[in-house]
Amino acid sequence: MDEKLVPKEDAGRPPARQRVTMADVAARAGVSRTLVSLVLRNQPGAGAATRERVLQAAEELGYRPDSAAQMLARGRSAAIGVMMNLDQPFHAELVKAIYPAAEEVDYDVLVSAVAPGREEHKAAGALLGHRCEALILLVSDPESHATERLGGAVPTVVIGRKATTEGVDSVHTAEAKGVRQAVDHLVELGHRRIVHIDGGKGPGSSERRSAYRAAMRRHHLAEEIRVIPGAQDEDAGIAAGMLLQSEDSLPTAVLAANDRCAMGLMHALRSGGVDVPGEMSIVGYDDSHLSHLSHINLTTVRQDAISIAEQAVRCAVDRLANAALPGREIVLEPKLVVRATTARPRS
Amino acid sequence: MDEKLVPKEDAGRPPARQRVTMADVAARAGVSRTLVSLVLRNQPGAGAATRERVLQAAEELGYRPDSAAQMLARGRSAAIGVMMNLDQPFHAELVKAIYPAAEEVDYDVLVSAVAPGREEHKAAGALLGHRCEALILLVSDPESHATERLGGAVPTVVIGRKATTEGVDSVHTAEAKGVRQAVDHLVELGHRRIVHIDGGKGPGSSERRSAYRAAMRRHHLAEEIRVIPGAQDEDAGIAAGMLLQSEDSLPTAVLAANDRCAMGLMHALRSGGVDVPGEMSIVGYDDSHLSHLSHINLTTVRQDAISIAEQAVRCAVDRLANAALPGREIVLEPKLVVRATTARPRS
DNA sequence: AACTCGATATGAAGCGCTTCACTGTCGCGC
C-alpha cells in the first residue's frame, strides 16, 4: 500500500522534495485534477467558491504548472523561438521588443544565443527541440542561409536581411533608403567628398555599400565614390580614421558602417586633432544607445527595433494561421536622425 | 481501422504536417520505439546494423526528439536557467561563457531576459515553469533579493553580488581588491588627488565605493577622498567630466564606475582639451570590449567572465548533487590591466 | 411527473518520450 504512495523515496536519499503537481493541489482543494486545470487557466466550468479554494490551495503549495507537460498535453508549445547574437547590441534591442509583442498574441518567447562553440544551427536546433511553433532568426552572418532552412515547415522569420528560402519571411529596414537619406543630407550641406566605411560581411552592409554608390551617382558624384573596407565595430572605425589621416587630404564627410564604427572613427579623428564636424562630418547607422549620448550626439540612421519586432511576430503568427502564405518581405523605413556630427564643410 | 491510423486529419484542414515522432522512426526502421530511444541516446542494447538503420531512418525523416516529452518522461529537464539583463554587456559575456560550461556537465541552458514589462520575477518564473533544475541569476539590481527566493528549493546561484538568502550560492569578484589594486597603481605612479565616480545603485558599486575610501585611507589620503555620484553608463562619465572641468583645478586621476563610464569621461575630457593620461589618468572597471580598442586602451580592472561562469555552473551542479550544502560565496580575484590611460601625474 | 437544460464536476485517454521488467536467442563451459 504505502509502496504506492511513496514510490520515489526508496533510494536512501533524503525525502527529495517532490515537485508540487496538479494532483497535490486537487487533493488539498478536495476536487479533481481536471477542475484544477480549468481554474488555473481561467476556463469556465468551476463555481466561484471552488475556484477560490483551488487558487488558494495552489498558492499555498507554491504550485507552478509544468510547461513541458502542458505543451505535451496541448500538443503545442505556445512559444516562439528567438535566435540572437549576444555580441550585437541591436539584437538585444530587438529581443527586448519581441517579448511584449509575443505576449500580446499569447506566445512565450524562448531565447537561444549564438556563442563560441554554439553555432547558428545548434542554437536554432535547440529551439526546435523545444517545439517552438515559430522561429525568429536575428542573423549576424548574412551568408548563413542554411539556418533558415533548418526549421523545415516551422514558420520562420529572418530579421536583418532578405530571406533566400521559399516560404521564409523577412523583416528588415530599407538599407538603401537610409543610406540615400544620409548621402542626401550630406550633399545638401555641401559635401562632395563623401567616403563610406563599409561593414565587411556584417548584416546589411553589402546593401548599404551599393546604396552608397547609387546615391553618389544620383548626385553626379561618381568620381568621389570611395569605399574603405571595414567592419561593424569600433576598431574598424579607428583603423579607417588612421588611414584617412595618413593621406594627403581628408574627405569632408564619412558615412560609417554603423554607430560603433562611427564612434571609433570619431575617436581616432579627435585624437588626431581633427575637428568633428568642423573638418569632417560623420554619419552613423543604427541609432544605438551610444549615439544619443550628450557629448557624442551622432547623426545616424535609425532602425526602429520595436516595429521590426512587431512585424516579425506578426509574420510568424500569420503564417502560423496559414502555413501556405507566400514568403513575405517586410521592409521598414529607416529614418535619418540629424544630430551634431554633421555640418557644412568648412571650405 | 484507418480511423486509428489517422486520428488527426478529420478536421477538414490540409494534411497538417504531423510532427515526426519516435513511432514514425521506429516504423520506418522496423523496430520498436524503445529501441529507437536507446539508439538515439547512444545507450547500449542495440546491434550495430539495427543501430545504423535507426539512425538513417531518423535522419531521413528529419526526426528531432521532443525535449518536453523527454523531460516529462525522464522526470528532469537537464536544463539550467539563466536570467540576464540585455542592457548589460557583461551579462552577455557571462552567458556566452555559461553555455560551454553547462554543456561540459551535460546541461542545456535556457535564457530568460529581463525586459521592459518583464521584471525579474517574471523572467525567473518562466525558467521555473520550464522546470530548470537550477537557476543562475545575473542580477542588475542589487536590491532585488526577492528573486533569489523565488526558486524555493531549486538550486540558485546569484552572480554579481552576495546572496542574502540562506542556501543560495553566489559568485562575484572581490570588488574591494580590484579597487584597491587600481588605487595602489595610481598612488605608485604618484597620484594623490584621486576621484571616484561611483556606479549609483548598479551591482557592486557600493562595495567599490567603500573599497575606494578604504584604499585611500590606507595610503593616508583620507583628505583627498572624493566620490562623485554617477552611474554605470557613458552619460554619467560625461556629466562627471563636465563637472570636473567646471571646477578650479582638476584631480590628477579618476577611478570610474565601469568602462562605459570611463569612456564617457574620456570623451568629455578630450573634447574639453584635457589630455589623457597627460593631465589626467583614468581607470575603468570590467575590461569590456571597449577597453581593448587600440585607440582607447583603457587601464581597467578585469572581471573574468569565463571563471565566473564556470564557478556558477559548478555551484549549481554541486548543489544539485547535494541540496543540503551550506550557501557558498565564491569570490574571484579581479585583475588590474594596465594600458594607456594611466601615467605619472605631470607636475 | 417526467422531461430538459445549464452549471458544475469527474474519469479516462493520450501527448512523445524513458524506463523497467521481461522474452527470445545465441554461444559457451561443464
Next chain:
DNA sequence: GCGCGACAGTGAAGCGCTTCATATCGAGTT
C-alpha cells in the same frame, strides 16, 4: 546436452498536464 549469462529486442507503465465524453443535480418547462 543442459543450464546460464550476455545480448538484442519488446511491451507496458507512467511523467504532469489537457481534453473529451460523461455524470450529477437543482431549477425550469411542459
